Amino acid sequence: MIRMVGTYLKRIYSAFATNVFDVPPRLLSLLFFMLLLFLPVAKLELHILRVITIAFIFSIFAASWDLLVGRAGQVSLGHALFFGIGAYLSAFLSKFHGFPLWATFPLSMLFCALVAVLLGFPCLRVTGPYLTLVTMAFPLILSVGLFALEPPFGGEGGIALPPRLLPIEDLYQQRIAEYYLILFLLFVSGVVLYKLANSKTGIVLVSILDNEMASKASGINITKYKLLAWAVSALFASLAGCLYAHYIQTTPPGIVLGLTTSFYPVIMTILGGIGTIYGPIVGAFTLWSLNEVFEFTEELRSILYIAIIIIFVLKWPKGIAKFVVEKLDELTEKRELNDKKK
Amino acid sequence: MIESLIILGALSGAVYALLALGFTLIYGVADVVNMAHGAFYMLGAYAFSIILVDLGYSSITNPSSFLLITALILAAFFVALIGAIIYRLLVHPLIEDALSVMVVTIGVTLIAQQVILLAFGDVDMHVPRLLEGYGVLLGVKVAYHELLSFSLSLGLIAILWIFISKSKIGGAMRAAAQDREAAMLMGVNTERLYILTMAISASLAAIAGILLNPPAASTLLREWTYPLVMSFAIVVLGGLGSIKGSLVGAFIIGYVEQSVRVFFPGMGFLKGAAALTVMVLVLVFRPKGIFGKRVEAE
Numbered sequence: 001m002i003r004m005v006g007t008y009l010k011r012i013y014s015a016f017a018t019n020v021f022d023v024p025p026r027l028l029s030l031l032f033f034m035l036l037l038f039l040p041v042a043k044l045e046l047h048i049l050r051v052i053t054i055a056f057i058f059s060i061f062a063a064s065w066d067l068l069v070g071r072a073g074q075v076s077l078g079h080a081l082f083f084g085i086g087a088y089l090s091a092f093l094s095k096f097h098g099f100p101l102w103a104t105f106p107l108s109m110l111f112c113a114l115v116a117v118l119l120g121f122p123c124l125r126v127t128g129p130y131l132t133l134v135t136m137a138f139p140l141i142l143s144v145g146l147f148a149l150e151p152p153f154g155g156e157g158g159i160a161l162p163p164r165l166l167p168i169e170d171l172y173q174q175r176i177a178e179y180y181l182i183l184f185l186l187f188v189s190g191v192v193l194y195k196l197a198n199s200k201t202g203i204v205l206v207s208i209l210d211n212e213m214a215s216k217a218s219g220i221n222i223t224k225y226k227l228l229a230w231a232v233s234a235l236f237a238s239l240a241g242c243l244y245a246h247y248i249q250t251t252p253p254g255i256v257l258g259l260t261t262s263f264y265p266v267i268m269t270i271l272g273g274i275g276t277i278y279g280p281i282v283g284a285f286t287l288w289s290l291n292e293v294f295e296f297t298e299e300l301r302s303i304l305y306i307a308i309i310i311i312f313v314l315k316w317p318k319g320i321a322k323f324v325v326e327k328l329d330e331l332t333e334k335r336e337l338n339d340k341k342k
Numbered sequence: 343m344i345e346s347l348i349i350l351g352a353l354s355g356a357v358y359a360l361l362a363l364g365f366t367l368i369y370g371v372a373d374v375v376n377m378a379h380g381a382f383y384m385l386g387a388y389a390f391s392i393i394l395v396d397l398g399y400s401s402i403t404n405p406s407s408f409l410l411i412t413a414l415i416l417a418a419f420f421v422a423l424i425g426a427i428i429y430r431l432l433v434h435p436l437i438e439d440a441l442s443v444m445v446v447t448i449g450v451t452l453i454a455q456q457v458i459l460l461a462f463g464d465v466d467m468h469v470p471r472l473l474e475g476y477g478v479l480l481g482v483k484v485a486y487h488e489l490l491s492f493s494l495s496l497g498l499i500a501i502l503w504i505f506i507s508k509s510k511i512g513g514a515m516r517a518a519a520q521d522r523e524a525a526m527l528m529g530v531n532t533e534r535l536y537i538l539t540m541a542i543s544a545s546l547a548a549i550a551g552i553l554l555n556p557p558a559a560s561t562l563l564r565e566w567t568y569p570l571v572m573s574f575a576i577v578v579l580g581g582l583g584s585i586k587g588s589l590v591g592a593f594i595i596g597y598v599e600q601s602v603r604v605f606f607p608g609m610g611f612l613k614g615a616a617a618l619t620v621m622v623l624v625l626v627f628r629p630k631g632i633f634g635k636r637v638e639a640e
Binding site for chain 1: 369375432435436439440441442444445446448449450452453456457460567571574575577578582611612614615618619621622625626629630631
């Protein structure tokens, strides 16, 4: 009996070793999550905790954009549409229809996936920069509509929400609990998106990106795969939107559907490395930590952090994560060469 | 009502055409989707007001049209210089990668917005009109400023058109637009050409910013979103990289906006959304815009 358990454990360990330890990006991601898991032990300030949690939310958002753009090549500049619909719908259902919070999340996510498929159909006719510019229009049109609604359903401030993502009395305890909840959701979304991006479906998507004609000639249903990418991407983008709405407790249409929100995932993904899924997460953390580093100079803050992002993009156009992984690969190759010489 | 629609739509369409022309020019020649176009628009209006104040202009005590014209030209040159520098330092190294170009130009926009916020605070800045007063045209009250803007825009567009179709540099632009490498083999210095194109494009945006701002004085000047989104809508409607297309697109958008204003008074905030909706609808039926190339038959 004990021996059986032992062999099982050994087998799990060896599978783990080959699948995680031998792949530098996966190992690094694991270490990073470990670090995040133990970070709250350090008794962080509420403010820092809040910034990190928002970085988690935007990591989910940027990773979902990466699946759509880095894998399926559908360069969308209107991802705020799904973020915003998710935020609004979840807030609306929980506040005015008395849905329990946990139920509003899957409902809004599914609704967003449906919207993505419906919008995806006309969008598939449009390619290249036309697609980029036309997707940008959707959240702007919707935000004007919501802006026109009277409070409490809309208006400039959006829907105000009670300050409870998790019902815990103590504020610090609540923030810690929310931190772990959102970290867990980031981990799950990250793994699902990464698995999907590297599964057979992901490879098919890349083949469409590389050469659409050749993929079509190989009998791939291009429309189906592209719509799938839209739907999955919208699913996770709206999860980020729901979390954001309940975390900051309001849904101002100018922000959740704003142009800047559409720009964030683009900046984060390019900064971290496109097409990798872990790249956008690196990008999101880089962006938010740069923003925090320059906190001391409130006035010059955004100028400095955007300037540094521009320098990063100029220096490593492939992204920080890809750069690091390539460096690691070079190191291991060198070591292997040295071993052989011996 | 119909006369007002026809005249006002044409007046705003011409300035929009000037705005969109710069955007379509740099895309057509260098394949750059310039997200900083709205920033150039904004910088143009600010530079104009500051230069005017420095020159000692005042709409009451010293209303000199010479100063206005000098300031207009200086502001356009200033923004053209900024555009050229940004292109050379930030955009050109990344020219092969459309998404990185997008990120860098978004960054430039955000920095420009922040710089202006720091320098001038969160207040409205007054951009003087080029001409004061009103006239009546076919029973519609029209500001002289708008009439002047209309003719100035059409004049500039005509000059640009002749420049591109007749001059040697214009020929190089058209060549680079068709095939960058072939143009290089024919001895065109594409880097210098792209810098020049970006400078022209930026100055067009700046002039549009100067001409378009006074009537919309109620909105904050550092609003770069609206001109950027409008340029997108116009060039996509007309077909990216097509000058004829952006002219037609600009007038369509101008008329759509004015119809919203005429038929739905008090719902001014809808006009941007209406313009974007028209753009989406056109794209669904003509995925490459009105004058763009049609997609190959599937």
